[in-house]
Amino acid sequence: MIQPRTLKxxxxxxxxxMIPRERLMETARGVFRSFGFAPIDTPTLEYLEILTGKGSDETDRQIYRFQDNGKRDVGMRFDLTVPLARFAAQHIGTLGTPFKRYHIAPVWRGENPQAGRYRxxxxxxxxxxxxxxxxxxxxAVAVIDSLMQAVGFDAFTxxxxxxxxxxxxxxxLGLSDQSVVILRALDKLAKIGRDKVADEMMKVASIDASKADAVLRLADCQxxxxxxxxxxxxPEITGGDETAAAGIERLREIFRGAVASGVSPRRIHIDVSIARGLDYYTGVIFETTLNDLPGIGSVCSGGRYDNLAGLFTKQHLPGIGxxxxxxxxxxxxxxxxxxPDAKKAAPVMVAYFDRNRRDDYLQxxxxxxxxxxxxxxxxxxxxLGAQLKYADAQGFMAAIIAGENEWQDGRVQLKDLRNKSAVDVDYRHDAAEPLVAAIGALIQGTSSCPSA
Amino acid sequence: MIQPRTLKxxxxxxxxxMIPRERLMETARGVFRSFGFAPIDTPTLEYLEILTGKGSDETDRQIYRFQDNGKRDVGMRFDLTVPLARFAAQHIGTLGTPFKRYHIAPVWRGENPQAGRYRxxxxxxxxxxxxxxxxxxxxAVAVIDSLMQAVGFDAFTxxxxxxxxxxxxxxxLGLSDQSVVILRALDKLAKIGRDKVADEMMKVASIDASKADAVLRLADCQxxxxxxxxxxxxPEITGGDETAAAGIERLREIFRGAVASGVSPRRIHIDVSIARGLDYYTGVIFETTLNDLPGIGSVCSGGRYDNLAGLFTKQHLPGIGxxxxxxxxxxxxxxxxxxPDAKKAAPVMVAYFDRNRRDDYLQxxxxxxxxxxxxxxxxxxxxLGAQLKYADAQGFMAAIIAGENEWQDGRVQLKDLRNKSAVDVDYRHDAAEPLVAAIGALIQGTSSCPSA
Structure with a gap:
């Protein structure tokens, strides 16, 4: 006997x-498609050199890697961005630009599992x-807004x-060379506070207090x-710098365009303090937080990058995602x-307690x-008791019960399994409409006020 | 520069x-759920001993296997049945029986790729x-029937x-001990014909011609x-054997029950010649063929098995799938x-050729x-020409075109990209209904007669 178990x-x-998870993915697919994004998929396994080409040392170490039977060094993808870059380099000639894709798929990282994090x-x-x-x-802003609303959120930013x-x-400020370290310090603002960020900037980037203050004044601008x-x-805070001015105007265009696209202005927060650690973002960046659960961090993040696939092609491919x-x-x-309180894939169970009527239940x-x-x-x-117990345990919303008497009378009992109430409903094989309507009302009614 | 390429x-x-592929999977999920099957997922990687426990030598060789960072021998799943057995042994106590699940997920086999087959x-x-x-x-029969119809097939068996x-x-016939080899020979009936199957039975199972003939008489019974x-x-052909008689009556029940469940009797074919090579089927088995493409073989197959998870638990778990x-x-x-002739995730493109009207297009x-x-x-x-060329190449069904004149007049041009016809449709931001209706009619019309 082999012990049944999953890997750490x-x-x-x-x-x-899995039911709510699958629904969430279906909702996301529907939103992506409604904006003209098309699905793609790429292999789980890639040549190792493709995966390690761009990664940092840390992600490199986390890649599940091995030699396949053909002695090729291969690895399991650790994100969907590197495969997208490889994919774009290979196929963008066929696909044309702009190319809008979504990709929902598992990735693997051999990191030490923590609470709520998996390999x-x-x-x-x-x-x-x-x-x-x-x-x-x-x-991109409109997609995020639609996604969040489609999933059921109202209070998000x-x-x-x-x-x-x-x-x-x-x-x-003459600090262009130190941008990466300053960015990393700034990223910690919410976590460690203004003073410690200033300290870190002065220490790591060797800048003076006034310049650190100028950077932090930008972040203060809420x-x-x-x-x-x-x-x-x-514009005044950025000293009239031209790059900054262009960036500010673009931000204004994005804000106004998003509002024109139907995004409520109260859901948008221009926040010049967010930095997002990843070095490859070069333009707009965004994060999405839940107003009622700010502590869990961003649930949808991204930004614009200058060149997606520089490792794989000379073709310049800017993008946003x-x-x-x-x-x-x-x-x-x-x-x-x-x-939704749905443990079961189907809402209705038909009880089966008269063997002679099996084909009637099936019909x-x-x-x-x-x-x-x-x-x-x-x-x-x-x-019947055993069947209703099963129905309860499985989380069905309603049960339909019919014995010989009911069949002969042309009716069935419709039982609401949430509040245990039951009603008789007319039903014959050639007249199912009243039952369909009654079930529809029952499902509607209970789903809007689920018993938690 | 790293060469962008996928593994053999x-x-x-x-x-x-991917668009039709994803639609097919969504259709399948909808059908499974409508019968009360619930989704599950299991890890891609399993302990190697779990994967090799049941497999034949051939599948064993095909498993992608390696040592992970914790020096565990692991493998990528090569089917969804072994993971289901492991899963059931672990969770059936929580889930209760009967447990109805579906699982749509990739599997990996390091076999030599042939035309149309992938690793x-x-x-x-x-x-x-x-x-x-x-x-x-x-x-199970009703699910297969619903699946095939939902996907769009009418002529299937x-x-x-x-x-x-x-x-x-x-x-x-006193041949119980040779059942596996006889079954394997019988499985080749459609491929190599009656005489060669009889030869193989006589040779490999060392049975005489009259017994081989008795077995083949069963298969002849169409x-x-x-x-x-x-x-x-x-019953006569099987010599009145009791096991056979019970099997025949069960088959009759399945046939009649499937018809009561709405399956057209013309789509069901009781065929005692189908055997399905896999040794673990013990009861009903089925195959689904397309009447217009019989040569591609079965598109949906399965059957009943006695015990799913004998390697992992003492609990007896019969099932069908x-x-x-x-x-x-x-x-x-x-x-x-x-x-469906849908290269694009969204059917409509809004042309953008007046920068001052950008927010109007977005709205x-x-x-x-x-x-x-x-x-x-x-x-x-x-x-506009460049935009319409893009729309054509991408496979949009319709384009909406509006310049300053149209905006001022409260109308837009709706262009059918299949037949190049165009109509003017009333549109204002506060009166979108006529446009919605016109697009709905256009999409309906073209999707029922796609230009192939």
């Missing part, structure tokens, strides 16, 4: 977790490649910044509900009671399915 | 392939575990057999449209022109999306 850092998804997890990315147009930036503004300020006011104040944090979002939905189930209602017929003609 | 036996999915491919399985009820068998019938006959007639003839051949089905749909796009219509706004205010 890996997990099984049982239906109660296998799903990434959910969308990108527009091959254009520097501000329209692609605006669209999309924070937007443009890297060019800080780049311009550093240029004005919108407080009036994004246009911040945009108006920024973002990644939806699927697991984080699901955890938040659970905490905020936003997950009834078929009719409900044709009307779009998911139905399971209980598998054995056991006692 | 692996492939990228470009949008033109990474998606399996699409559904199983009901923990019940011997005939209802589960009936349901679900062939059904019950292993018990042959088991009973072999018992009657339905030719009258399934009940075959069921009536079988089947696997949809996603890639084979997609290839068939392409051959039969059943694939229009947002309104159409809210009405459920996928829209992409072209990314740059280029010449």
């Amino acid at each position: 850092g890996f997990r099984d998804y049982l239906p109660a977790v 296998e997890f799903v990434q959910c990315d969308f990108d527009t490649i091959g254009t520097e147009s501000v329209l692609a930036d605006i669209e 999309i924070s937007i910044n443009n890297r060019q503004i800080l780049t311009g300020l550093l240029n004005y 919108a407080d509900g009036d994004n246009e006011a911040v945009l108006d104040a920024l 973002a990644s939806l944090g699927l697991d984080r979002l699901l955890a938040a939905m659970e905490q905020l009671n936003l997950l 009834l189930a078929n009719q409900l399915r044709r009307a779009g209602i998911g139905v399971e017929v209980y598998h054995e003609p056991k006692k | 036996g692996f492939r990228d999915y470009l949008p033109a392939v 990474e491919f998606v399996q699409c399985d559904f199983d009901t575990i923990g019940t011997e009820s005939v209802l589960a068998d009936i349901e 679900i062939s059904i057999n019950n292993r018990q019938i042959l088991t009973g006959l072999l018992n009657y 339905a030719d449209g009258d399934n009940e007639a075959v069921l009536d003839a079988l 089947a696997s949809l051949g996603l890639d084979r089905l997609l290839a068939a749909m392409e051959q039969l022109n059943l694939l 229009l796009a947002n309104q159409l999306r809210r009405a459920g219509i996928g829209v992409e706004v072209y990314h740059e205010p280029k010449k």
Whole structure:
């Protein structure tokens, strides 16, 4: 006998977790498609040199790698960005630009598992490649807004910044060479506070207090509900630097375009303090936080980059993209009671307790399915109590009960399994409409006020 | 510069392939759920001993295997059945029985790639575990029927057999010990013909000609449209053996139950010649063939097994399941022109050629999306010709064109990109209904008669 177990850092998804997870992915796909993003997929395994080409030492160490039977050094992808770069280098000639894709797929990292982090997890990315147009930036904000709303969130904030503004300020201050270290220090602002960030800047980047203060004054410039006011104040703070000015104007275009695209201005927060550690962002960057759960961090982040696939092709491919944090979002939905209370894939169970009527139960189930209602017929003609116990444990919303008397009378009992109430509903094989309507009302009613 | 390439036996999915593929998977999920099957997922990597525990030598050799950083011997799953067995052994106590799951996920086999076969491919399985009820068998047939119809097929045949019938006959003939080799020979009937199968049986199983003939008489017993007639003839052919008789009656129940569940009797073919090589099937087995493409083989196959997880638990877990051949089905749909001609995720492109009206284009796009219509706004205010060329190349169905005159008049031009016709449609931001209706009609019209 072999012990059944999963590897450390890996997990099984049982239906109660997988059902909302799958719904979330379907919702995301629908939103991506509605903006013209198309799905792609790439192999799990890539030549190792492709994966290690761009990565930092840390991600390199985390790659699951081995030699295949053909003695090739291969690795399992650790994100969807490197495969996209390789994919774009190979196929962009066929696909043309702009190329808009989404990709929802698992990635693997052999890191030490921590609470809520696994060695296998799903990434959910969308990108527009091959254009520097501000329209692609605006669209990214609109996609995030639509995603969050489609998933069921109302109270969220999309924070937007443009890297060019800080780049311009550093240029004005003569600190362009130290931009990476300053950016890393600034990224810690929310965590360690203003003074410690200033200390770090002075120490690591060897800049004086006044320059550190100038950088932090930029970060201090908060919108407080009036994004246009911040945009108006920024030129002075950045000393009139041209790069910064262009970045500010672009940010204004993105803000206004997003509002024209239907994004509520109260959901947008121009926040010049966000930096996002990754070095490859060069333009607009964004983060998305939940107003009721700010502590969990950003659930959808991304930004604009200058050149996606420089390692694989000479073709210059600027782009913009973002990644939806699927697991984080699901955890938040659970905490905020936003997950539909659906343990079961189908809402209705047909009880089966008269063997002679089996074909009648089957026919009834078929009719409900044709009307779009998911139905399971209980598998054995056991006692009703056992069947209802199963229905409860499995999380069905309703049960349909019919014995010989009901069949002869042309009716069935429809039992609401949440509140245990039951009603008789007319039903014959040639007249299913009243039952379809009654189930529809029951499902509607309970799903809007689930018993948690 | 690193050469961008994929590993031998692996492939990228470009949008033109991925769009129908993703739709097919969504359709399958919808059908599974409508019968109460719930999704699960399991890790890509498993302890190697779990994967090699049940496999044949051949699959063992094909497993992608390596040592992870913790010096554990691990492998990538080569099917979804072994992980299901491991999963069931671990979780069935929590989940209860019957447990109905579907699982759509990639698997990996390091076999030598042939035409149309890859080292990474998606399996699409559904199983009901923990019940011997005939209802589960009936349901499996109904699921296959619904799947095939939902995908768009009308002319298909679900062939059904019950292993018990042959088991009973072999018992009657005193050949029970040779059942595996006889089964393997029988499996080749369609390929090599009656005489060669008889030869193989006599040679490999050392049986005499009369017994080989008795086995083949069973296989000869074809339905030719009258399934009940075959069921009536079988008891005599199987010499009145009790196991066979029970198997025949069960097959009759499945046939009648499937018809009660809405499966057209003309789509069911009781075929006692199908054997399916896999040794672990013990009851009903089925295959699904396309009437217009019989040569591609079965697109959905499966059957009943006695005990799923004997390697991992003492708990007896009988079950029934089947696997949809996603890639084979997609290839068939392409051959039969059943694939929707959708290269693009969204059907409508909004042309963008007046920069001052950018926010108007964005607002229009947002309104159409809210009405459920996928829209992409072209990314740059280029010449109209360039935009329409892009729209054609990308496979959009329609383009919306509006310049300053149109905006002032409260109308836009709606261009059907298939037949190049164009109409003017009233549109204002506060009156989008006529445009929504016109696009709806255009999409409906063209999708029912795609220009191939």
